[in-house]
Amino acid sequence: MEQLFTLDSLFTLCMLVLLQAVLGFDNLLYISLESKKAPADKQSFVRKMGVGLAIILRIVLLFVLMSLIQFFQDPFVSLHDNSVIEFEFNVHSIIVLVGGVFIIYTAIKEIWHMMLLNEHEESHKDVHKGSTKKIIFWIVIMNLVFSFDSILSAMALTSHMEYVPQLILMSIAIVMGGILMIVLADKVSNFLQKNRMYEVLGLFILFIVGIMLLSEGGHLAHLHLFGNAITPMSKTTFYFVIVVLVIVDIVQGRYQKNLLAEKKRKEALVKTKEEK
Structure with a gap:
């Protein structure tokens, strides 16, 4: 435990929080856009509840990854010696690929609604009962999808530490990053609400995030199409x-x-x- 109270640990904690903030940008944008589907008086609650639950589940995910990392990385289905497609899918790659597809679908759907102005206006007025829970659910799920990269990167940054200090340090960073996300989510959402023209920009950025996740998932799955390897989009x-x-x-x-x-x-x- 003495390893926690050193200058090196403090510097590592600062790096971990910074990592959570940088890698959480795309997640923050998704939360801000998704929360707009809720009634106006509940949007702030949806953001805070979604991120709050996601913080708890991130820490659970951290424990799971620390204990079962090899099972997430080991392929469970593969195909080789094929001229069209080759792959080695594991749990990590599947989660990232599904997340990428869902985000691209969400971005395209919202862009299409914006092009059909009447339908877009009606969709904002027509908020079905129970939609708040559904929005919170999707914020939590997508938060977990985005968590994989940040947690794995955090594990690499703290690999020199012993198990318990490493776990405590990463848990603190996750909580601090989550609090920062809760504070910034309201500010980003308010900015988009006051500057509706930037909402289109946000959706196209979200679309690129989906493409980035697809490329990352393809790379994790060692996906080859017509003999060409899928390489991840760099940050x-x-x-x-x-x-x-x-x-x-x-x-x-x-x-x-x-x-x-x-x-x-x-x-x-x-x-x-x-x-x-």
């Missing part, structure tokens, strides 16, 4: 694409404002000439 590439999307959105927004301003200016000139 550097992911954040670069996000930055490009944000810049494009900002430029397009300002360009649109300039066009509207120019249109109003021309209309004002025409009106002034007609009055003369």
Whole structure:
């Protein structure tokens, strides 16, 4: 236990919390967009309850992974010597792949609803009974999907420590990361609520998150299509694409404002000439 009260452990804890924050960005975006499906007066409760339950289940998942890590990594079905497809599916790869498919489906569905404005407006008004529990359920499930990468990365960062200090340190980091996520979730959701134009940007970022998870799941499953290996999208590439999307959105927004301003200016000139 003395290993917990050292400068090295404190530095490791700071790194773990930072890791939770960085890897939790895509999760935070999903929580903010998913919670909007709940009634307005319950959205904050949904976010807090979803993340709160997910923190507890993350710690449970941490115990499970620490004890049964080899079973999550060992393949249970495989196919080799095939010219079209080859794979070695394990539990970890299946969870990541299913999570990626679900997030892509969610993003496409919401983007489609936005294109059909009337249907989009009605979907916000028509909130079925029991939907709050369903939304909390999906927030918790997707939180666990996102947890795998952060927990496995945390295990790698603390691999030099003994079992008990390692477990305690990672549990503290998970709780601190969860509290940070609860605080930021409301801020992100409020920002998207006040700036509806950025909701589209958020959904496309979510779509890229799904693609990233699919590539990661394919890599974990050693998936080969027509002899070509599926390689995971690096975090550097992911954040670069996000930055490009944000810049494009900002430029397009300002360009649109300039066009509207120019249109109003021309209309004002025409009106002034007609009055003369």
